[in-house]
Amino acid sequence: xxxxxxLLDLILEPLxxxxxxxxxxxTIIAAVLCAVLSCWLVLVGWSLMGDAVSHAVxxxxxxxxxxxxPFVIGALGFGVLAVVAIGAISATSRVKEDxxxxxxFTTLFALGLVLISVTPSQTDLxxxxxxxxxxxxxxxxxQVAGLAAVGLVVLLLKRRDLTLYAFDPIHxxxxxxxxxxxxxxxxxxLALTAVVSLQVVGVVLVVAMLIIPGATAYLLxxxxxxxxxxxxxxxxxxxxxxxxxxxxxxxASGGLVVVVQGSAFFLVYLLSPRHGLLAKWRSHxxxxxxxxxxxxPVTPP
Amino acid sequence: MISAIEAxxxxxxxxxxxxxxxxxxxxxxxxVTALIGMNGSGKSTxxxxxxxxxxxxxxxxxxxxxxxxxxxxxxxxSYVPQNEAVDWTFPTSVRDVVMLGxxxxxxxxxxxxxxxxxxxxxALAQVELTDLADRxxxxxxxxQKKRAFVARGIAQGAHVLLLDEPFAGVDKRSEATITRxxxxxxxxxxxxFTSTHDLHGLPQLAxxxxxxxxxxLLHGTVEDVLQPHQLARAxxxxxxxxxxxxxxxxxx
Ligand SMILES: Nc1ncnc2c1ncn2[C@@H]1O[C@H](COP(=O)(O)OP(=O)(O)OP(=O)(O)O)[C@@H](O)[C@H]1O
Ligand SMILES: [Mg+2]
Numbered sequence: 001x002x003x004x005x006x007l008l009d010l011i012l013e014p015l016x017x018x019x020x021x022x023x024x025x026x027t028i029i030a031a032v033l034c035a036v037l038s039c040w041l042v043l044v045g046w047s048l049m050g051d052a053v054s055h056a057v058x059x060x061x062x063x064x065x066x067x068x069x070p071f072v073i074g075a076l077g078f079g080v081l082a083v084v085a086i087g088a089i090s091a092t093s094r095v096k097e098d099x100x101x102x103x104x105f106t107t108l109f110a111l112g113l114v115l116i117s118v119t120p121s122q123t124d125l126x127x128x129x130x131x132x133x134x135x136x137x138x139x140x141x142x143q144v145a146g147l148a149a150v151g152l153v154v155l156l157l158k159r160r161d162l163t164l165y166a167f168d169p170i171h172x173x174x175x176x177x178x179x180x181x182x183x184x185x186x187x188x189x190l191a192l193t194a195v196v197s198l199q200v201v202g203v204v205l206v207v208a209m210l211i212i213p214g215a216t217a218y219l220l221x222x223x224x225x226x227x228x229x230x231x232x233x234x235x236x237x238x239x240x241x242x243x244x245x246x247x248x249x250x251x252a253s254g255g256l257v258v259v260v261q262g263s264a265f266f267l268v269y270l271l272s273p274r275h276g277l278l279a280k281w282r283s284h285x286x287x288x289x290x291x292x293x294x295x296x297p298v299t300p301p
Numbered sequence: 302m303i304s305a306i307e308a309x310x311x312x313x314x315x316x317x318x319x320x321x322x323x324x325x326x327x328x329x330x331x332x333v334t335a336l337i338g339m340n341g342s343g344k345s346t347x348x349x350x351x352x353x354x355x356x357x358x359x360x361x362x363x364x365x366x367x368x369x370x371x372x373x374x375x376x377x378x379s380y381v382p383q384n385e386a387v388d389w390t391f392p393t394s395v396r397d398v399v400m401l402g403x404x405x406x407x408x409x410x411x412x413x414x415x416x417x418x419x420x421x422x423x424a425l426a427q428v429e430l431t432d433l434a435d436r437x438x439x440x441x442x443x444x445q446k447k448r449a450f451v452a453r454g455i456a457q458g459a460h461v462l463l464l465d466e467p468f469a470g471v472d473k474r475s476e477a478t479i480t481r482x483x484x485x486x487x488x489x490x491x492x493x494f495t496s497t498h499d500l501h502g503l504p505q506l507a508x509x510x511x512x513x514x515x516x517x518l519l520h521g522t523v524e525d526v527l528q529p530h531q532l533a534r535a536x537x538x539x540x541x542x543x544x545x546x547x548x549x550x551x552x553x
Contacts, residue, residue, distance in 0.1 A: 043391060160411035164401055167391050170382060171453070174352055175405045176374035222437040224392045 035235035038214030056082035058112025079191030131202030131254035310360035338513035376405035379454030389439035402457035444475020
């Protein structure tokens with residue numbers, strides 16, 4: 001290997017390998033889709049649900065593999081099953097929703113593990129759990145690109161309705177727009193996105209790609225439109241950086257993608273000009289100086 | 302076009318808990334009608350039933366003769382939520398919130414057209430929030446927040462405005478501004494139905510009032526409703542002043 005420390009070389013060198021190019025392209029596609037969806041998930045408060053659905057698709061993917069049908073069909077089936085089961089358990093028993101989510105997704109995930117263990121050719125399927133970005137084939141890439149294109153088009157066409165649903169479902173209802181349909185749409189997108197990102201980071205870490213970019217963007221802006229730009233840009237930058245890091249230091253690529261994203265979030269959490277911790281301390285400091293310690297009691301009218 | 306709210310023998314239960322029972326009521330267009338009742342008397346539930354958010358176990362609601370569903374699809378109803386029901390940190394501007402009123406007028410992707418921008422600008426001007434239109438929604442005062450949501454109903458062109466406690470956490474000046482605004486909207490022919498705990502402001506605010514306690518105790522002029530013995534029926538006799546006045550009236 002060349003010992004040239006030139007940065008350009010460091011960046012260009014991996015690109016001579018086709019598998020690295022495919023890995024980067026797949027990562028960028030998945031990162032964009034996840035990040036766009038994450039903007040709504042963060043605002044609706046569906047982080048746990050994202051975690052649940054992305055784990056619960058595992059048995060669906062395994063069954064699809066065995067049956068030789070597209071992964072996304074199996075994933076959608078089990079994603080919907082998980083959501084219905086969670087809703088039914090929390091509505092018809094005294095078990096609260098977070099417990100229902102925990103029960104359903106761990107059980108389905110475990111079922112997926114069991115199915116993997118009894119299915120021949122285990123190596124392929126283990127990649128579903130931890131991701132296998134460096135082993136993406138032409139066909140995988142084509143599938144990911146196709147699914148992501150569908151997902152992005154749907155999300156962007158319906159972005160205003162989804163934002164309305166996230167902000168004020170009652171007004172949504174008052175306008176005669178079906179909140180149930182928008183909820184289902186969001187859930188369907190969640191399952192589809194989980195499948196798209198399986199290759200990159202694996203089932204276990206998909207949820208990171210589904211939450212961190214939206215949360216990061218949320219700390220950087222007060223406009224949803226801008227969140228829809230900031231989230232994918234930061235997510236792509238972090239993911240590509242993660243893949244490169246994994247190439248340079250020869251460590252787990254899925255793990256590094258998430259570590260870089262999490263680190264970026266932490267930096268933004270500290271330093272965001274509007275909603276960062278430092279900005280808050282500074283403004284709190286000046287506020288407490290502005291308020292006299294013995295404020296006059298408010299007299300009632 | 303006269304859009305009034307009509308309820309006939311309306312009953313709503315949450316599980317085994319009855320919230321409304323046998324509510325029969327007619328709210329006229331072109332007037333401000335106040336809904337008065339103590340906590341838990343079913344005010345919010347009545348609004349939810351009018352919007353079709355809860356399914357009544359008996360009776361029915363009509364808005365301008367239409368079912369709640371049909372009225373919603375025509376964009377006739379607008380709702381100004383209680384403070385607690387809104388995520389004030391949501392990354393959206395005042396203008397964007399008002400634009401939400403236009404969604405019923407827009408196509409599949411809700412892309413705003415010139416008419417929508419014009420309607421939003423008009424509504425903002427009417428509630429005097431033009432200067433604050435680009436603020437994040439949480440960075441308004443309590444009264445300004447309420448006006449933003451009223452503006453959304455105006456931009457929507459709603460015939461019926463339901464307001465759930467618009468004066469909670471609002472100072473006297475903002476209260477006067479909102480009151481004036483609601484009176485203008487009523488004079489415009491709209492139906493204004495608002496719950497409130499502020500009995501002092503009632504004569505300025507409303508043409509008539511409804512006393513609610515699971516069912517309609519009284520529906521009459523503000524003067525009728527403010528009779529101490531009527532209030533005593535609605536709120537119980539626990540407050541000192543009510544007990545004193547009620548006993549004078551020979552009710553206790
Ligand atoms: N989601 C719910 N589940 C169960 N019971 C409910 C629910 N919402 C309201 N109730 C009950 O229904 C009754 C009417 O409640 P409602 O919220 O309509 O009262 P309200 O007049 O709006 O009170 P407030 O002045 O406190 O807003 C109360 O007894 C309340 O406990
Ligand atoms: Mg209420």
